[in-house]
Amino acid sequence: MPPSCPCPAVTSSPQMGLFEGLFGGDHNRGTGSQQERSSSSAMAVPVPAPAPSDGAIPPLSAAAASVVRRCARIAGVPVDQLLRRFDAAEEQAGGPLEYARSVVEHCSYIALRVEARRQDHLGDREFHTLTYDMMLAWEAPDEETDAVFQKTAFSILRDDEDDEDGGSIFYSSPTQMAIQVDGRRTVGPEAFAKIAPACPAIAHPITVRNLFDALTNSTGGRLHFLIYHKYLKHLDEVLSSAKRILGGHKAPALQLSDGEVILDIHGAATTKPVLQHIGTSTWPGRLTLTNHALYFEAIGVDFSYGEAVVYDLARDLKQSVKRESTGPWGAHLFDKAVMYKSSSTGEPVFFEFPQFKGHTRRDYWFAVIKEVLHAHKFIRKYRLTSFQKAEALSVSTLGVLRYRTVKEGFHILPAHFKTTLAFNLAEKLPKGDKILEALYGQLKQHCPRGSQDFGQSSSNELMLADPFPLSAYTMARMGLLTLNEEDNHEERDFTVGDVQIGGTSSVQMALERSVGYSGRVEAARATLDQVKVEDIDTNVAVLKELLFPLIEIGKRLLALAEWGEPLRSYVFLICFLYMIYSGWIWFLFPGFLLGSTLFMLWNKHYGNTQSLGAFEIVTPPRRRTVEQLLALQEAISQLEAHVQAGNIFLLKLRSLMLAAFPQSTNKVAAALVVAAIAFIFVPFRVIVLVILLEAYTRQMPLRKKSSEKLVRRLREWWLRIPAAPVQLLKPQETRRWRSRLRSR
Known part of the structure; x- marks a missing residue:
């Protein structure tokens, strides 16, 4: 177990007065709570007694009791009063394990609300240790579970030491070697998913499981403290960099609107620019992504940046973004570009991210651009305004910054169903629209309590309060967002009745159902990859x-x-x-x-219940590259011939309709009149019967000669019909031709 981290002094904490109202200013109200204790003793779960002198809190384990005491010091209240308040408000049934976990959740959320108000909390190692210990305490909150985890961790460590085939740790990565030497207990996915989203900058409830999978990609599905510490350290650096850029330090000269945050910049070094392709024209430059738009600044001959071209991602312009291949003069040679198209652009715009090997840069930018587009699509769909819009954009912004942290710190780009971008994941998952509906339902319930202060909230309101603080307030405290006066309630909370301590929110339930469906989709996708x-x-x-x-x-x-x-x-x-x-x-x-x-x-x-057998196919003999190119050229020539034949048919039909060949026009008109009369007076069944009979009996011995003669006459008649004339205009002459038509 990591040692307990020192906590800030209670007397100097600005949240002291805030929690005095919550827990009562008098700390000697133990006798006045006797009625509450007696009413709680009837529950089926053990009730933690006040902390004795030795520091133990039955039925909590030693690690969980240590976390509860540290949370009480951060909140500025005694431990026994913190537990009594929880006991009075919490009325859920369950076993000792569930009850102990609820106690840890309750205390952790209260402490993290205080800690998250500090601007430098992500860069504080003591905060890293505190949150990690909270996860360990939630995973093993009682003595019995803690003993099981201790035994399991010890056996795993012994197995690693006795493994002779594992190779020397000196040939592994420095991080892996440090993990083996560290020897701390690790955290599982459930504990991480419960505690990490309590700080919106660290994780979001929709993508917290995918973030855990990305961090534990090389550690066997268990989160080590060194990996967790490295993640928070890089996240703090990314957030600090975004704040510096927003403050004007090395920022592009862009006209940003209120609430617009720069998410990333590529091509700042003139030696590694982004290439913008429009048609056959190419410009090197710098690409900037904000939570509202894309900005491209072309590099001039004097290596200075010109005026930025803005591609608005917030408006409904029928925008589409996809991966594309591009190259010089429009040639599709390199699979390293993102294609952007909207109703405001005359033709598609390609942003190429040159890379010597692979296309990770392109994949990263494609994902983050899509995340911003999906966030604004969500805002337009549910017509979010004011604070709800700021909250949705904050969720997207923090998600992009976390995605960037994982890319830069761990060189991982989680994609598809494993992405750590909330709106991208909701768009990709089966029935992901249910996740967005649940998210909108939670946003609707974020309503201020008037002028009531958080410190004056009752205990019942505390249990119904959303344990996950709002992302917009986190952005505002970090200096990345400025809220309006009516939305800026730093010391107030918002009621969300859907989320409770120890419960599951509607967003999480919708996510679990979607993930269940995604397993089938992944299995089907695996079969597709095998047969391609x-x-x-x-x-x-x-x-x-x-x-x-x-x-x-x-x-x-x-x-x-x-x-x-x-x-x-x-x-x-x-x-x-x-x-x-x-x-x-x-x-x-x-x-x-x-x-x-x-x-x-x-x-x-009744059939064979086993899996389908392989579909056996005899592969044709392989052809050389030159032969394949010749075959492709022949196929294109055939396609061109078919298109020409279709154009000729339509032009001859135009001649008939405009009576350019009067004699043929009369015959066609008479045939159409006869067909119209037949469709009016003859039953449709008989017409179908006659048509099929005529088509089927053309090669019949009795009709073969007459059919061939009829087809020959029709072909000769069709060849005599002239095609309507066509005039080809150059692009610059099109406007003149249209103006002449209008003048006539």
């Missing part, structure tokens, strides 16, 4: 093999229509005509659906 092939010929072979049943059915029908075997063709024709005449043809599609359903149900209950 690179070669175009192999993909075509796979497609042909999958469509083999349909291809065979089509070949059989084509063989019947060619009348190669007249007897089978006659039988099929008679059966098909009878189905159409009797109306059975309309039951063909529903019958196919029902047959497919029965087939799937039979396979589910």
Whole structure:
């Protein structure tokens, strides 16, 4: 166990008066609380007695009791009064373990609310030790659980020492070697998820599990203190850097609006600029991301930055951002760019992040830009205003800064369902909209209590208070945000009845359901990665093999229509005509659906319950690169020929409609009149019957010659029809041509 950290003196704490109102100014009210103690003794859980002289607090473990005493010193109240207040307000049933954890949660949240008001709390090692000890105390709050964890930690340490195949620690990373030498007990995901979000700068309830997974990526799913200390240290550096930039230290000359915070800058060094591609034009420059917009400043010939081009991310401009490949003169060579497109830009804008190997810079910027876009989409969807809008933007801002901390401190970029960006995660998770609905529900409940001070709140209000402080207040205390006077209640709290000590919030419940669905999606995604092939010929072979049943059915029908075997063709024709005449043809599609359903149900209950076997496909012979390029060129030529044929058909149809060839126009008009009369007076069933009969019997021995003659005459007639003229204009001549049309 790490030693208890010294806490600040109570007399000098600015929160002393605040908690005197909460717990009562008189510290000698033990006798007056006897009725409260007697009413609580009827619960099924053990009630912690006042702390004896030796410092023990039954049924808490020694570590949990130490944390409670430190929390009491921070809050400025005696331990027994802190426990009595919790006992009077908390009325939940449960076993000793659940009750002890609730005590630790209650005391930890109160102490962290005081500690988080200090601007330098993230850079204080004593704060790091305190929060880490809170996690350890929550994980093992009673003696029995603490003994189990101590025994497990000791056995793991012995296994590591006795492992001869593990290699020397001197060949591992310095962090790994320090972890092995440190020998402290580690923290699990549940404890981290309970305590860390109490400080909004450290974690957010939506992404706290993913943050834990990122920090414990190389430590076997347990959080070591050295990793936790390193994370908070880098986070403090990132927040301090953002504050310095906002204060004007090495900041770009940008016209920022109120509440706009610079999240990151890339290309500040002229030797590593961002390349902006618009069409075939390319400009090197500096890219700046704020929680409202993107700013690009091109580098001039004198290595100075020009006027910034603003790409607004807050307005509803039908914006889209995606990964793209780009290169010189618009060539798609390097997969290192982000494409931005909106209704305010005439054509897509590409931001290329040059990197010698990989594309981590591009992936990072793509993720943070999407996070800002999703945050403003959430604000517009629920029409957030004033403080609720500031809170949503603060959640996004702190999330981006934490994401940047993980990238710079641990060289990790959690992506997809493991991302540490709250709004990105909600957009990607299955049923993630339920998470945003729950988040909006919590934001609606953040209503001020008028002029009532937090120190004058009753004990019942304390239990209904949101244990996670608001991100906007954290941003304001750190100097990154300026709140309006009506929203700036530094010593007030906000009632959130959805969150309780020891309970689960609606956001967390929605998150758990979404994560449950995401497991199935990840399993399906893994199967997709296994079947993806690179070669175009192999993909075509796979497609042909999958469509083999349909291809065979089509070949059989084509063989019947060619009348190669007249007897089978006659039988099929008679059966098909009878189905159409009797109306059975309309039951063909529903019958196919029902047959497919029965087939799937039979396979589910009576088929092979094992996993599907591998789909065997004979790969075609591999072709050289030159052969593949020639085949691609041939395919493009064929596609161009088909497009030309379609244009010619439409232009000839235009000639017929405008009577450019009067004799043919008369014939077409007469045919259309006959077709219209047929559709009016002849039943639709008969029309379908005639059309199918004519198409099927074209190759019939009795009709073959006449059909060929008819097709030949139609082709000759179609060739005689001229195409409508087309005039090709250059881009600069388009406006002149339109102005002439308007003048006419």
